[in-house]
Amino acid sequence: xxxxxxxxxxxxxxxxxxxxxxxxxxxxxxxxxxxxxxxxxxxxxxxxxxxxxxxxxxxxxxxxxxxxxxxxxxxxxxxxxxxxxxxxxxxxxxxxxxxxxxxxxxx
Amino acid sequence: xxxxxxxxxxxxxxxxxxxxxxxxxxxxxxxxxxxxxxxxxxxxxxxxxxxxxxxxxxxxxxxxxxxxxxxxxxxxxxxxxxxxxxxxxxxxxxxxxxxxxxxxxxx
DNA sequence: AACACGTGCAACACTTTATTTGCAGGTCAA
DNA sequence: TTGACCTGCAAATAAAGTGTTGCACGTGTT
Numbered sequence: 001x002x003x004x005x006x007x008x009x010x011x012x013x014x015x016x017x018x019x020x021x022x023x024x025x026x027x028x029x030x031x032x033x034x035x036x037x038x039x040x041x042x043x044x045x046x047x048x049x050x051x052x053x054x055x056x057x058x059x060x061x062x063x064x065x066x067x068x069x070x071x072x073x074x075x076x077x078x079x080x081x082x083x084x085x086x087x088x089x090x091x092x093x094x095x096x097x098x099x100x101x102x103x104x105x106x107x
Numbered sequence: 108x109x110x111x112x113x114x115x116x117x118x119x120x121x122x123x124x125x126x127x128x129x130x131x132x133x134x135x136x137x138x139x140x141x142x143x144x145x146x147x148x149x150x151x152x153x154x155x156x157x158x159x160x161x162x163x164x165x166x167x168x169x170x171x172x173x174x175x176x177x178x179x180x181x182x183x184x185x186x187x188x189x190x191x192x193x194x195x196x197x198x199x200x201x202x203x204x205x206x207x208x209x210x211x212x213x214x
Numbered sequence: 215a216a217c218a219c220g221t222g223c224a225a226c227a228c229t230t231t232a233t234t235t236g237c238a239g240g241t242c243a244a
Numbered sequence: 245t246t247g248a249c250c251t252g253c254a255a256a257t258a259a260a261g262t263g264t265t266g267c268a269c270g271t272g273t274t
Contacts, residue, residue, distance in 0.1 A: 007123045014118025015262090026198040029206065034220055046263055048221075053261095067220055067271040073199045082192040089185045091133040099136070122232090141250060153233055155251080160231095174241040174250055221270080231260070240251075 006084045009077060012057035017042065018050050022073065025060060030072035113191045116184060119164035124149065125157050129180065132167060137179035 012018055017040055024039060025031060033051055037044040051071050054060045058077040063070050119125055124147055131143060140158055144151040158178050161167045165184040170177050 007121055007126055009121075010117045010126075011121025014114055014116075014121045016114045017262090019114055019117075022195060023198065026195050027202060029202055032220075042262085043264065044220090045222090045265085049262080069221070073195075075196055075199055078192050078196045078199075082189050082196070085185050085189040085192070088129060088133050088180075089182055089189070091130065092180045092182055092185075095134060095136050124232090139250075149232085150234065151250090152235085152252090156232080176251070216274085218273080219271085221268105223268085224266090225264100227262105227264080229260100229262075232258085234255100234257085236254090238251105238253080240249105242247105242249085244245100244247085 006081055008057045009059060009081045012053050012059055013081070015050070017046075018054055021047065021050055021054065022059065025071060025073050030063065030070040032068045032070055034068075113188055115164045116166065116188050119160050119166055120188070122157070124153075125161055128154065128157055128161065129166065132178060132180050137170065137177040139175045139177055141175075 013022075020040060021036060024036060033048040034044055036051075037047045040047060051060060051062075055062055055071070059074060060071045061074050063072065120129075127147060128143060131146060132138060140155040141151055143158075144154045147154060158167060158169075162169055162178070166181060167178045168181050170179065
């Protein structure tokens with residue numbers, strides 16, 4: 001089940017510009033699309049779209065402040081994705097120990 | 108720097124079929140494209156391409172065994188991606204404590 | 215009210231991705 | 245050698261993603 005629900009998250013993380021936006025938000029705090037755009041080599045509208053994608057993946061959260069919309073990082077989703085990776089790695093480890101055990105006790 | 112190098116990894120993880128292939132490999136051990144294809148609702152060739160993408164992202168590794176090509180999970184890359192997520196979350200935590208400290212000591 | 219600024223949306227072009235079918239070539243077994 | 249099975253590659257198509265420009269609409273400010 002987590003198999004499909006984390007896919008949009010990883011897909012969102014799979015773009016360099018979006019990674020850049022995430023690190024900017026993580027280090028600089030909440031910011032708007034317009035204020036972030038100068039830091040990237042793309043237009044304000046493109047940044048806006050990336051932030052929407054990150055938002056629908058649950059990685060950032062929009063908050064209205066006056067006439068601006070400030071986006072901030074949502075840690076919970078980062079943790080959830082990291083947990084998925086960890087479970088995958090654990091499954092692989094279990095597989096390896098099963099092979100090792102089978103090799104040591106042929107019958 | 109890791110910003111761009113992990114992007115292909117996350118992009119590879121961002122597809123449900125590829126996630127499914129990874130979990131199959133992690134739990135069932137090394138397998139070929141042909142043997143995996145019946146478990147997915149796509150053709151053998153499509154599975155092959157997904158495995159190539161996972162392979163070029165470093166998430167799986169091909170190994171020739173007779174007339175088959177067996178793919179197996181590469182734990183190192185899983186760990187590397189998990190580390191990237193952890194660093195991002197840590198950066199966000201540092202940001203939060205900086206804000207908190209500033210609030211407690213206005214000047 | 216008038217102006218500036220930030221957002222939201224639509225149209226468009228371009229590139230990439232996903233997937234299929236078909237076929238050629240290699241490898242193993244009878 | 246013949247047949248079965250697996251891999252590898254090409255062409256075709258449909259869909260999605262990335263980016264741009266232009267413009268309309270709120271929301272503050274003067």
